[in-house]
Amino acid sequence: MNNKIPNFVKTNQFGLLILVIVFICIFSFSTDGFTSRFNIYALSRVVALDIMIGLAMMVVILTGGLNLSLGALGVSAAMFGGWCMESMGIPISITIILVLAFGSFLGWINGFVTVRTGVHSFIVTLATMSIYFGFMTLLTEAEAFRKLPEAFTDFGSLKLFNKYISPLLIISVLTCFVLYYIFKYTDIGRKLIAAGANPDAAELSGISVDRMFIYCHMLSGFLAALAGIMLTARIGAAIPSMAGHLGFDWLLPAFLAPVLGGTLLSGGKVTVFGTMLGAILVTLINNGLYLIDVGEFWVRFFLGIILLGAVLLDRAREYFTVKNSIVS
Amino acid sequence: MSALLKKDWFGLGLVLIFGSILISLFKPAFISPFNLYVLMLSVSLMLVVAMSQMIIIAIGQMNLSVGAIGGLVAISFTGLMEVYSMSILPAVLIGLLIGLACGFINGYITVKTGISAFIITLATLYIFKGMNLGITEAQPFYEIPEAVKFFGNAKIFGPIPYLVIIPIIITVLMWILMNRTSLGRYMLAYGNNVQSSELIGISSTKIVIYAHVISGLLAAIGGMLVVCRLQLGTPNIGDSWLLPSFAAPVIGGAILAGGKVDVIATAFGVILVSIISQALVIFKIDPFFVQIFLGFMILLAVFINRYREYREERRTKVFSDE
Amino acid sequence: GHGVTKVALVPGGPHPYFAAWEQAGLDAVEDFGLGKADYRVPAEWDLSQQNELIESLVGQGYNAVLVFPGDAVGTNKILGELDDAGIPTAALAGCVEQPTQAKFCFGTDTGHSAYLGTKELIKALGGKGKIAHFTGFLVDPNTTLRINAVEQAVSEAGGGVEIIQVIADIDAYEPADEKINAFMAAQGSEVDGIVTTAWVPAVVAAQALTNMGDKRIKMVGIDHDEVVLKAIKDGYVHGTMLQNPYGQGYIGSYVMDKVRQGCEFKADAPWKSTAQTDQFIDSGTVFVDISDVDTYVMAMRGISLEILETFDSTYLNCPS
Amino acid sequence: MSDYILELSNITKNFPGVKALDNANFKLKKKSIHALLGENGAGKSTLIKIITGVYNQNEGKLFLNNQEKSFSSPNEAMNAGISVVHQERNLIRRFSVGENLMLTNLPKNNLGLIDYNTVAKESKKWLDIMELDIDPNTIVSDLTVAKMQLCEIAKALSLESKILLLDEPTSSLSPQDTKNLFALLKRLVAEQDVSIVFVSHKLEEVFEICDEVTVLRDGKNACESEQITNLNRQKLVKLMIGRDEQIIKSKKNIDFTDESLLDLQSINTDLGHKNINLNLKKGEILGLYGLVGAGRTELIKCVLGLDKINSGQILLNNKEIKIKSPKDALEKYKIGYISEDRKKEGLILMHDVLSNAGITVWSNLKKILSFLNDSIVYNKVDPYVKQLEVKTPSYQQIVSNLSGGNQQKISVAKWLASGTDILFIDEPTVGIDIKTKSYLHELIIELSLKGTSIILITSDMPEMISLADRIITMKDFKVVGETINNHNYEEMSSSIMGNIHE
């Protein structure tokens, strides 16, 4: 058998990594500001959030479903956190725990309704998106919480590593490692993947699929809430509109990262680091396009073209590696 | 009777009838001619959009770019008339051509690369919307010929607007396509099981491209109808299509994994969604409650239509295995 | 000693309202000798997109930023960071909430504008009638300000006026069309006046009244969309609350240059106060109706010139 | 000029990591029924797919009526007069039977629209020829597996092709259905000059209807167009597996007066089972025989908690138990189930061999903090995978790339690894080659000797009689008889069939 090509090279992650490096080179040479400290710091914050949002979507895509309520859920959790800190005076650490629990709870609702009613998660989360967001607006009357403890908001603008990197990025990368560990090296992670890949077979093999699906939704809620906290720290306030109307602004990065990262939309496959690289790639391109000055009105156009190019290249890479692994 | 019970649209039809009776008992204004006119208008527009998504759901894919195509065509259509003083007919034809081209691009790339349409249309969503913004720089076009305005505003007789003509024709044609032509049946077969239909000898290339082209054309028609209705071509047309375009077919019993859509039930789904959002206005729901109500109504609508399919739908995935 | 001023004028997202900023910036470069005054638009209406754009602009060497806050609270963080980096900023067209490191807010007091518009409507109705209020996204803090301002104007009318319905979250054309028409169908015969406090609802409501041919219902819109202006001329809309985007861009760029040259705001500058900030300069809000709809551009220019002429002496202490 | 209607020479086909066909030859004579045989993974289906244009060969030529051809799509092959029943089911489940039969050539009215009356009429014709009593308007998903398979054959016939390729067409048919089918095939050959390629693992069938035999082993020809008259069962088996067949019989002595291990008492279910009583002794192989559709699979699923039991009780070691789910069954009561539908319910096709074989043991193997890695799983499952001689390039191979037989071995291996006390085995050898079949039989017996109690569902009478200790017969969701097995085929089969037809 032919094993000249190392396994890592065959993966989607490798293709992404190459693309990321290529774009870093292009942008560093063709623009002034790209490698400036300010820009890299700014990038690190944006990437941090996009990774977290992407992961939150990824764990539901794992089940073959989608979580449209992601943004609404994240904002609701963030607003809950703002309320805890500002109105209730609850200390930061406890607030964070409460918010993560709250996010998991909203995720549990998504999962429970999906599993128990048999209605597809696409529709369930379409509805809960409206419901969560509606309740959030109703309860907060669209008022922001902006008198947050300074220790908390300062964390969002803290600069590490010679002022190049935001601590938020470290949280996201750590989360990636934890998730990678869970999916690769634990019983529960394997069961989540198996349940997502073929629910019937998994069920008959003694896995409680319903429970696994609910776990995935809870994990999604947890990660979305974490993203909500991170965004709150970054903008220094909990704001109802921080993910746009109905939390929609989060949906595109949420899809882009895992999808570029090679997560299978039909479920049963996760690529934690692929999602991370996907988020990095999108952020890089977006930032680079602004710097290159294609004219902001055309940014989306070029972003689309590059995305298309990236997935086509990846397909070409796959084709090439498969062809080379054929025995002759 | 039992044959009727099996139809996807039957349950929805009952819900619609009882719902409407209930609403008009509380608010007689609901069945006033003007309200019916308004209802028909909003149904007409969404109908075309829902059909545009439905045909892609039929083959087990998703088209995230329906709104972007609709928007691009809408501003091209008005732009041609305003900037190049083109007359209506050629502008319509070019609009359709753009829709066709966008759909072709989606379908061609999807089928030739084997990459999920979700991803391809996510990328083309950016491209089409980016072109839209690049061309308009976010400025609307206002110079709409009177004939177009008339079409968007006038009534044939009673409360029936001209604007329903095209959507009704499209719905009928779509019914025929999905139920009485080989092409439509092959699309459903393909949506049911890609591998089987390839083994049977159905050409994926043809099916996928046709479905996307039809979807593109319908999105284009939707975009131009919205222009008639709004009487201006703004770059935002299509921005709000995505969710309703899925909601209506799914409420109508479509299975997102593909192979099962019902044209009549989808139309009923559109009507139901329109009635719900109208009812929220008619009953003067506090704006702070509107979202919450909407969410629960969507869930309720799906439950009502879904309950009997509990087992089948339980674990169907959005995307079939690639 | 401060180098040339390069101003970036950044709206919240693509929107026709801001289009005048582009020319205003170019004219400011011409008239005041700035290095640059560029109109740079985020690809989407999204706070994060706007932040990303602004961050990349700093990378490109812009050293002053005029921004329509993507969020009245959320935008403060980045403005603070820019200020820390020695880049002066100001809120343009809409304000950020205090505390803020933005130098000032130059624009329209959104709440006040809604209040004035409602007053005009009530006047047109002769002090009594039923009115409806159409406005934008609920989660935009400005929306709450507008809702409250309309309520306040109504309560000051002394019982004769009643708000029968508020419709919100209609910042997109199609849902706006659907909901406003549904409203007309259900309450059209009951309602006497309509006040709109966001661009899209104003356009759609004006169009609906035009389509219906209804001149009984009095409507006061907002902003200068062609549809609204035409409806005023045709008599379907009573009037509109105009803002002054050109003046905002033109004068804003000028002031940023001054600030960069070391000018300080006077301690006793006659700031106005709004619900959001007490460092507010009104860029001018005027109500136009059929009588002055054709000449409002001149009127606006007059206001702008007046502000510009007295700006230095009123607000600034400049090193000589 | 030769009288071969179809000829393939020196065909080679590569898949990533696998050489499925290696210089294989195949010649089909006019008006003959030609058996294509070989172990699982020998390359039979691949050859069929090359003939029908699903795959393109890497090397080699294909001649149709002495003319070189190459089909780039199934359509082209179809138009050239080749019809096929693939090993996998290829009906559109949400369509009616009639529409499925006519799908490639739907009749139109003069407006160009599909005429469903003609669809029903035309398809009825082919259903009648197959002696199938099915309304053409029935939706396919409402059919039993056996009926689906028959419909698929009817569909192939409806093309009226001169070449008919049948890839394991009888795998889920009852003996009666198989007999009817064979009569029909013989008639087609005699009356309509059809030539047939027949793939099967059941050698009795091959001897019953085939004229010539080609055997593949590891993608190469083990024999080519041999006359059936020159062969006997032993020779054929030797060609296929390279050694003689071993006949296995259980020679245990079960004391049927012992206490039962598992006891179902007057079970009534949601699915329609009426008053089911059965008991399973320790170490026993209890056969559950019935014609397809008798409700055996469904009974087991109810026991596993997947469907509702309305009344009655389940006793394990004389204690009443309530099984809520397969997880419950596995973890609390050590009961496992090997599904009859390996693709849908048995395996996760997109995952690799290791995670499929290990899925049932993860819970047991996990360490602190639920830690688990590949090597822990590997150590546990490797002996079983080795024992079953699963043919796979590595543990990382994706299961869907294995041949059907090897897939089945994996779905057995995972339950062996889990070490359950009670195992429900549902149609374990459908589509399994002789060699593996005897391994599996050995294994089942060995398991029961080691104390595992087994309920064996099979529609294969010889298999039932060689393995079971006691045979319970079901019909229409009821138990209709119970016989202690004396391993005498004639006696047992007539007694069982007697129970069914009484």
Ligand SMILES: Nc1ncnc2c1ncn2[C@@H]1O[C@H](COP(=O)(O)OP(=O)(O)OP(=O)(O)O)[C@@H](O)[C@H]1O
């Ligand atoms: N699409 C594919 N990709 C990779 N390998 C494949 C593919 N299809 C078949 N193979 C491999 O090719 C070999 C031949 O498979 P094939 O399905 O032809 O066997 P078969 O003789 O039909 O077996 P069975 O009796 O189990 O059906 C096997 O090793 C199988 O794993």
Ligand SMILES: Nc1ncnc2c1ncn2[C@@H]1O[C@H](COP(=O)(O)OP(=O)(O)OP(=O)(O)O)[C@@H](O)[C@H]1O
């Ligand atoms: N004649 C029939 N017509 C329609 N459906 C039937 C018929 N007989 C059985 N069924 C249903 O078909 C489904 C499939 O039955 P299946 O063949 O799996 O039964 P089984 O006895 O478990 O099979 P097997 O004997 O192969 O294990 C069951 O849900 C059963 O209720």
Ligand SMILES: [Mg+2]
């Ligand atoms: Mg095979």
Ligand SMILES: [Mg+2]
């Ligand atoms: Mg069965």
